[in-house]
Amino acid sequence: MSALTLTLREQPGHGLDVSLLTPDRLRGLSPAAISALPLCNGNRRLQLSSLFDISGNDAQQLVILNSSRHLHGIGSGMTSGHIRIEGDCGNHLGQGMINGTIETSGNSGHWTASGMRDGIITVAGNCGNFAGGALPGDRQGMRGGTLLVHGNCGDRTGDHLRRGYILVAGNAGAYCGSRMVAGTIAVLGKVGPEPGYAMKRGTLLLCEVPGMLPATFNDCGIHNLGFLHLLTRSIAALDSRFAGQNTGKYRVHRYAGDLAVDGQGELLVWV
Amino acid sequence: MIINGVTIDETYAEAFGMKATRIVITALNHRWARHAAAAMTGFATSVIGCGIEAGIENELAAGETPDGRPGVSVLMFGMSARDLEKHLEKRVGQCILTSPTSAVFAGMSAEKTINLGKNVRYFGDGYQISKLIDGRRFWRVPVMDGEFLAEESTGYCSAVGGGNFLVLAESQAQALTACEAAIDAMLDLPNVIMPFPGGVVRSGSKVGSKYKALPASTNQAFCPTLKGLTQTALSDDIESVMEIVINGLEETDIRRAMRAGINAVCTLGADSGIRRVSAGNYGGNLGKFHFHLREIMA
Numbered sequence: 001m002s003a004l005t006l007t008l009r010e011q012p013g014h015g016l017d018v019s020l021l022t023p024d025r026l027r028g029l030s031p032a033a034i035s036a037l038p039l040c041n042g043n044r045r046l047q048l049s050s051l052f053d054i055s056g057n058d059a060q061q062l063v064i065l066n067s068s069r070h071l072h073g074i075g076s077g078m079t080s081g082h083i084r085i086e087g088d089c090g091n092h093l094g095q096g097m098i099n100g101t102i103e104t105s106g107n108s109g110h111w112t113a114s115g116m117r118d119g120i121i122t123v124a125g126n127c128g129n130f131a132g133g134a135l136p137g138d139r140q141g142m143r144g145g146t147l148l149v150h151g152n153c154g155d156r157t158g159d160h161l162r163r164g165y166i167l168v169a170g171n172a173g174a175y176c177g178s179r180m181v182a183g184t185i186a187v188l189g190k191v192g193p194e195p196g197y198a199m200k201r202g203t204l205l206l207c208e209v210p211g212m213l214p215a216t217f218n219d220c221g222i223h224n225l226g227f228l229h230l231l232t233r234s235i236a237a238l239d240s241r242f243a244g245q246n247t248g249k250y251r252v253h254r255y256a257g258d259l260a261v262d263g264q265g266e267l268l269v270w271v
Numbered sequence: 272m273i274i275n276g277v278t279i280d281e282t283y284a285e286a287f288g289m290k291a292t293r294i295v296i297t298a299l300n301h302r303w304a305r306h307a308a309a310a311m312t313g314f315a316t317s318v319i320g321c322g323i324e325a326g327i328e329n330e331l332a333a334g335e336t337p338d339g340r341p342g343v344s345v346l347m348f349g350m351s352a353r354d355l356e357k358h359l360e361k362r363v364g365q366c367i368l369t370s371p372t373s374a375v376f377a378g379m380s381a382e383k384t385i386n387l388g389k390n391v392r393y394f395g396d397g398y399q400i401s402k403l404i405d406g407r408r409f410w411r412v413p414v415m416d417g418e419f420l421a422e423e424s425t426g427y428c429s430a431v432g433g434g435n436f437l438v439l440a441e442s443q444a445q446a447l448t449a450c451e452a453a454i455d456a457m458l459d460l461p462n463v464i465m466p467f468p469g470g471v472v473r474s475g476s477k478v479g480s481k482y483k484a485l486p487a488s489t490n491q492a493f494c495p496t497l498k499g500l501t502q503t504a505l506s507d508d509i510e511s512v513m514e515i516v517i518n519g520l521e522e523t524d525i526r527r528a529m530r531a532g533i534n535a536v537c538t539l540g541a542d543s544g545i546r547r548v549s550a551g552n553y554g555g556n557l558g559k560f561h562f563h564l565r566e567i568m569a
């Protein structure tokens with residue numbers, strides 16, 4: 001069996017909802033049934049075969065080639081399997097994903113991994129805003145799993161994060177970890193203004209003191225925190241800049257906050 | 272069967288089914304990991320009076336522990352999972368949480384689990400923090416020397432408790448020397464503990480007593496000072512008897528430990544005043560595990 005491969009014939013000039021395309025939903029479908037799957041394009045429906053060339057038959061290993069930033073919702077709600085995306089992808093990548101793995105060679109749009117429950121999403125490029133964050137109206141962002149971003153993230157990364165890891169090898173924008181409820185965000189680069197804004201609990205792990213820390217964070221001093229040994233060893237297992245960097249280091253400067261809400265969160269900076 | 276002049280009795284040790292768990296205690300160095308483990312496994316010689324039986328299994332190098340610090344692994348045995356959990360939580364709270372620089376982790380992964388740090392976390396008075404790492408939940412409890420890190424739960428399994436053998440010698444000193452040699456030979460074995468002080472017990476018991484309140488009492492058949500008074504199991508030349516009790520995760524672990532211990536005793540031999548090796552049993556009616564000495568030493 002070879003991986004089920006969908007090759008986008010040409011870059012669409014508009015948004016296309018491809019949330020139907022997950023390994024678990026495609027498993028067991030005949031090539032004809034896959035070709036006839038309806039994709040929402042605005043208020044019109046197009047057959048999958050009108051946009052993609054289809055080859056291979058192993059739906060558990062789904063490959064999307066020549067992908068576009070207009071393909072939204074790839075891997076939404078998927079429960080198992082693996083999706084490999086060559087190129088960029090649109091918003092809502094892996095939204096509500098229950099398990100499985102997604103990797104994209106390009107950038108992803110906004111709300112990547114929003115509502116994700118388990119599994120791993122790897123973005124080789126950059127992420128838009130609200131990576132792992134909550135959709136408008138939702139009270140929780142990511143609820144488990146790991147989002148690994150090799151590049152940079154936009155604003156509001158991990159907004160309302162409930163559980164899981166968001167690992168950013170590059171920089172993160174403003175309000176990183178805003179309204180966090182729990183979970184862990186680690187950023188190897190710089191973060192924008194107001195990190196941890198209104199965070200209730202959870203850990204924001206940084207390599208350098210942010211330029212603009214909210215006034216509602218209090219300095220708790222420099223400490224050895226044993227759990228970091230476990231945490232860094234766990235994330236070092238991922239194929240990224242996190243492997244090796246700070247692995248085993250557990251001495252950090254601890255800032256507690258956001259005291260405007262509950263103050264049970266923490267911003268840790270490696271020293 | 273006679274090994275190096277030591278008679279191996281045609282008898283067996285009778286052991287019981289128990290529940291067991293393993294935990295890993297770490298600290299800044301081995302000294303403090305051992306302090307915590309020693310406190311935690313103190314007063315845990317017999318379920319009869321202590322509720323559980325516990326002991327240090329072995330020392331762990333920094334690279335072998337979850338948090339990369341020196342540690343020790345501890346085995347704990349109880350008659351039920353509930354008993355085990357009750358005493359484990361108490362001892363984590365009173366002996367490990369209180370010990371400087373300590374942390375505690377599950378040493379056994381199993382489908383069935385019992386609480387380890389789940390309730391101890393409340394010592395944090397609301398400042399405790401949870402971390403889920405690789406599917407395992409840990410609690411960070413702020414304490415005066417920094418943070419106490421405890422895994423939420425640990426696995427437990429069915430195990431065997433009460434494997435034993437008796438060393439019968441011409442003198443008290445010779446019996447003790449032989450037992451020390453046996454313990455030295457058994458200390459490095461995995462999956463077993465010898466829960467009594469130094470691994471040796473001098474007050475082997477029988478079931479019941481003339482006093483109704485006591486579930487167990489002295490085993491007069493092996494008491495040398497009662498040789499002329501009771502139906503004795505001792506010959507005239509035996510002046511002292513000591514016992515080594517072994518708890519293990521599996522039957523084979525106990526067999527291996529008994530063989531190593533008895534071998535060490537027999538190596539000293541009759542020239543060192545060791546006359547016999549025997550075992551304690553209750554007629555085969557109480558425990559489902561029977562360890563026949565001659566089979567083990569064959």
